[in-house]
Structures are given as C-alpha cells and as structure tokens.
Amino acid sequence: MDDDREREAALAALMVAYQDGNVMAFEKLYGEVAGPILGYLRSLTRDAARAEDLLQETFLQVHRVRHTYERGRPVKPWLYAIARNVFLMYRRAAGRLLRHEGLADEDLPDVPVPPEVESLADRDHIQKALAQLPPDRREALLLHHVMGLSFQEVGAVLGLTAGAAKLRAHRGVVELRGILRGKAT
Amino acid sequence: MPATPRPPDELRRAVAADLRPVRSLVSPARRMLVTAAWVPLAIVLVLAFLGLRSDAQQLGWPMTWGPLIVEAALSLVLVALALAEAVPARSPARGRLAGTLGVAVLVFVAQALLTRSASAGVAVENPFVTHGFQCFALQVLLGVPALLLVALLVVRAAPLRAAWAGVLGGAGAGLLADGIYRLHCPITDLRHVLPWHGAAVLILSLVGLTGGAAWERHQRRRMAERLALRSRATP
Numbered sequence: 013m014d015d016d017r018e019r020e021a022a023l024a025a026l027m028v029a030y031q032d033g034n035v036m037a038f039e040k041l042y043g044e045v046a047g048p049i050l051g052y053l054r055s056l057t058r059d060a061a062r063a064e065d066l067l068q069e070t071f072l073q074v075h076r077v078r079h080t081y082e083r084g085r086p087v088k089p090w091l092y093a094i095a096r097n098v099f100l101m102y103r104r105a106a107g108r109l110l111r112h113e114g115l116a117d118e119d120l121p122d123v124p125v126p127p128e129v130e131s132l133a134d135r136d137h138i139q140k141a142l143a144q145l146p147p148d149r150r151e152a153l154l155l156h157h158v159m160g161l162s163f164q165e166v167g168a169v170l171g172l173t174a175g176a177a178k179l180r181a182h183r184g185v186v187e188l189r190g191i192l193r194g195k196a197t
Numbered sequence: 198m199p200a201t202p203r204p205p206d207e208l209r210r211a212v213a214a215d216l217r218p219v220r221s222l223v224s225p226a227r228r229m230l231v232t233a234a235w236v237p238l239a240i241v242l243v244l245a246f247l248g249l250r251s252d253a254q255q256l257g258w259p260m261t262w263g264p265l266i267v268e269a270a271l272s273l274v275l276v277a278l279a280l281a282e283a284v285p286a287r288s289p290a291r292g293r294l295a296g297t298l299g300v301a302v303l304v305f306v307a308q309a310l311l312t313r314s315a316s317a318g319v320a321v322e323n324p325f326v327t328h329g330f331q332c333f334a335l336q337v338l339l340g341v342p343a344l345l346l347v348a349l350l351v352v353r354a355a356p357l358r359a360a361w362a363g364v365l366g367g368a369g370a371g372l373l374a375d376g377i378y379r380l381h382c383p384i385t386d387l388r389h390v391l392p393w394h395g396a397a398v399l400i401l402s403l404v405g406l407t408g409g410a411a412w413e414r415h416q417r418r419r420m421a422e423r424l425a426l427r428s429r430a431t432p
Contacts, residue, residue, distance in 0.1 A: 033218040039209075043201035050202075065424055068208055072423070075212050077355035079219035080284050093285035097357040098420070101413075105421040171288040171358070 016160065023087040031078055042071060045088070048159050049095050055154050056099045058143065066102055070095040089165040092155065096169055141191040145184055152177050153184030207427070222354060225280035225287065232276045232346045232369070236269055239339055239377045247335070250383040252316045260315045261380070264308040268376030271297075271304055275369030276347055279405075282362040283354035294361060301372055305398060308379075309390045318385030329393040332382055336397035340374030344401055348408060359409035359416075367405020371398030 023044060029037035049070060053063040073094050081090050142150055148170075155166045156177070166177040204212070222228070253261045278297060281287045312318075321327040347366035356362045375398050384390070 031219050031221060033216045035213060035216055038212050039204060042204045042208075046202040046204075065427060068205055068427070069420060069423065071204065071208050072211055073355075075208075075215070077285065080222050080355045082224065082284070082287075083221045085286075089286035091285075093288070093357060094355075097285070101417045101420050102424070105417040165286070167290065168286040168288070171291055173290045173292070176290065 020086055020088065024084070027078075027081050027087045028083055031081065031083075038075075041087075045091055046071075049091060052092060052154065052159060053095055053099060055142070055150065056096070056147075057102075062102075066095070066098050069102070070098045073098055086165060088159070088161060089168045092159065092161065092165075092169045096151075137192065138188075141188055144191055145187055149180050149184035149187060152180035153188070156181045157185070222284065225277050225284065228280050228350050229273055229277040231350060232343055232373075233273055235343050235346060236373065236377070239342075239374075240265075240380065243339070243377055243381050247381040250318075250379070250381055252318050252383045252385075255316045256312070257315075260312060264312060264379055265376040267304060267308065268372050268379075271301055272343075272369040272371075272373035272376070275301060275365050275372065276343075279347055279362045279365035279369060280350055280354065282358060282365060283351040283356040285355055285357055288357065288361075294365065298365070298368060301368055305372065305375065305395065306391070309385075309387060309394070312379070313385040313387060313390070316385055319383040321384060321386070321389070324384065324386035324389040325392065327389075328382075328384060329389060332378070332384075332389070333393045333397050333400075336371075336374050336378040336394060337400060339378055340370040340397065340401045343370035343373050344405060348405075351409075352412070356409065356412065359412040360406055361409065363405035363407070363409025363412070364402050365405070367402040367408075368398065370405070371401035374398075374401070 023041065026037045026041040026044070030041055046067060050063055050067045053066045053070070054060060057063045057066065070091075074091065077094070081087065142154075145153070152166055152170065155161045155169060156163060161169065163174040163178040163181070166172075166181065167174040170177060170180075172180070250256075250261065275297060278289055278294060281289055282294070344367055347370060348363075351359070351362045351366060375394055378394070378397075382394070
C-alpha cells in the first residue's frame with residue numbers, strides 16, 4: 013500500500029515537472045506508465061499493432077492537454093481516462109471495420125492477466141477467457157485487478173460511481189472464474 | 198530486467214516542439230464562477246432595457262426573485278458538471294448527469310406552476326402565440342453569452358465526452374437565461390411559459406449538444422488522419 017502511495021507521489025512529481033516544461037520528466041513518466049497503458053489498450057483493441065499506434069496517440073493527447081492535470085490529484089486515472097478516450101474515438105472513427113467480435117483466438121495480443129485468477133489456469137487460457145467477457149466488465153476488472161487502480165479511480169476513468177465500478181469488476185471476476193472452471197471440467 | 202520504454206521519435210519531436218510551461222487548470226467549481234459573472238450583468242441589462250415585470254408587486258419579493266435564485270443556482274451546478282466533464286478522470290457518473298438534467302426540468306416546470314398560482318400575470322388574447330416568439334428570441338439572446346463562456350471554458354480543457362459537456366453547458370445557460378428573463382416577462386399562462394420559455398432552454402441545450410458532437414467528430418477526424426499518416430509512413 014505504501015509502495016503504491018510512493019509510486020503515485022513519484023508520478024505526480026514527474027507530472028508537475030512535465031507541466032513546468034521538463035522534457036526529462038516527460039520521458040521518465042513515459043517510461044513508468046507506457047507499459048501498463050499499452051496493456052490496457054491491447055485489452056481494448058485486441059490488436060497489438062493498433063494498440064502501439066493508440067499508445068502514441070494517447071501521449072500526443074497527454075501532451076496537448078497536460079494543463080488539465082490538476083496538481084495534487086492522482087495521475088494514473090487521468091492518464092487512463094485519456095487512453096480510453098483515444099480508444100473510443102478510434103473505435104467510432106473506424107466504425108464497423110473495427111468490430112473485433114470475429115477476431116480469432118490466435119490473434120489475441122498479450123493482454124495482462126489478473127492475479128486473482130492466475131492459479132485457476134495457464135496464462136493462455138486466462139487470456140482466452142478474458143476475451144469472452146463483456147467489454148465493460150473486462151475493462152473494470154483489468155483496471156482494478158491488473159492496473160492497480162482503486163474503485164474510485166476506475167469509476168473516474170469509466171464515468172461511473174465507485175460502487176458501480178466495483179460491481180462491474182466483481183461480476184467480471186465471477187464470470188471469468190466460471191468460464192475457467194467450465195473449461196477445466 | 199525489461200528495458201524502460203522510450204517514447205518514439207515522432208512523439209519526442211512533438212513534445213520537444215512545445216515545451217512551454219503550462220499552468221494547471223483550477224477546479225471546475227472555480228472555473229464555473231466565470232459564468233456566474235454573467236448573472237449580475239444580465240440582470241442589470243434586463244432591468245435597464247426591458248424593465249421589471251408588471252406583476253412584481255403582486256408576486257412579492259420571494260416569488261419575483263426566488264425562481265431566479267433557484268434557477269441560477271441549478272444552472273451553475275449544470276455548468277460545473279459540464280466543466281468537470283471536460284477534465285479527464287473528473288467525469289461525473291452518467292446517472293448523476295441525467296439526474297441533474299431531470300431536476301432542471303422539474304425546477305423549470307415547478308416554478309412556472311408556482312408563479313402561475315401566485316399571479317394571473319398579464320392576460321393576453323392568445324397566450325400560445327402572443328409575445329411567444331419575442332420571449333423565445335430574447336431569452337435565447339440572454340443565454341448565448343453564457344453558452345459561449347461555457348463553450349470557451351470546456352474547449353480550453355479536454356472534453357472527452359464533448360456532447361455531454363455541451364448539453365450540460367447548454368441546459369445551464371438556458372436555465373440561467375430563463376431565470377433572468379422571467380424578471381421581465383409578466384405572462385404566467387402555462388400555454389405561453391412552457392412552450393416558448395421552455396423552447397428557449399431546449400434550443401440552447403440542443404446547440405450545446407450539437408456543438409459538442411461536432412467537436413467530437415472534429416477530434417476523431419484529426420486523430421484518424423494522424424493514424425492514417427502514421428500507418429502510411431510505417432514500411
């Protein structure tokens with residue numbers, strides 16, 4: 013818990029330095045958060061190459077709207093909200109071409125796996141099971157259980173109350189367990 | 198140990214090209230005060246050029262100024278929500294937004310009914326038609342500066358769901374204009390108030406919604422162009 017708080021404080025310090033015009037702070041911030049945000053974008057797009065594009069687009073947006081980060085507030089939800097919006101804009105812009113319902117399992121990129129269910133099956137099975145979850149539940153589950161955001165922060169990213177975010181993530185975990193148990197039997 | 202990711206060259210160039218220090222936005226509630234500054238000015242304009250409603254004495258102070266205070270307070274809440282909507286990770290829950298818009302509709306109708314019960318107002322021959330368009334146009338005119346202020350504040354931030362921010366800002370500006378214009382309009386007949394004054398609130402909300410949606414489309418198009426350009430540049 014203290015580690016999380018220290019990490020968040022370090023990110024906030026980098027963000028403030030970046031707002032003050034420090035390019036090194038931007039590069040360090042990128043180094044700290046690009047990996048998790050890429051994982052999040054992969055889970056949304058289910059297309060590794062597209063996720064890389066959207067990661068770059070996310071940071072271009074971050075740069076453009078860096079003044080909207082309010083000092084003293086957590087950085088991660090702010091970043092994830094921008095990444096999510098970039099994905100939503102991309103999805104709307106591309107329209108039907110982008111629908112990934114028909115994506116083959118072997119096309120799935122390396123999506124992060126929640127530790128809560130890691131003991132139930134191997135990584136590959138979990139990723140395939142994750143892909144079967146409804147997108148809203150998968151998103152809440154990943155943001156909380158994998159990206160480490162609190163339910164309050166997940167709610168802020170998704171435009172929900174903390175309670176609604178918790179419910180979505182919980183239902184996601186229950187459904188994921190059900191899928192994995194079904195596969196095991 | 199995995200290497201720390203480094204920003205791609207294109208991103209580094211974009212960042213290096215514009216590294217001026219930026220000032221962090223103040224909270225939505227404080228930025229909302231910019232719109233609040235329009236309220237006293239608009240009241241003075243209405244009273245100076247149009248005059249206080251002729252049934253003000255019959256209504257008394259609470260029923261003349263009370264609806265304005267309630268509508269202005271609620272409209273500023275709507276504006277604050279629109280401004281919060283324009284900051285990443287500050288978006289209020291959708292239920293809260295829809296609930297506040299619902300309350301705005303109820304307040305609009307309730308104060309029309311209360312005013313009607315307190316004063317018969319000025320009787321006109323055909324309340325649905327007489328002075329209808331005039332009230333509508335003047336009320337919209339009063340709302341436009343407030344809407345422009347909100348739009349400016351929203352665009353200066355980073356509206357992720359700009360259509361929501363637009364409809365909230367438009368409804369806030371519309372409700373504010375309604376409260377202020379009622380200081381002048383002495384017609385309390387619901388066949389005049391609900392369609393014409395209501396239409397002014399509605400039209401400003403729709404302008405906000407349409408403007409927000411257009412902004413979203415513009416942002417999407419720009420992003421699609423950048424992505425297309427990047428994919429063409431990638432061998």
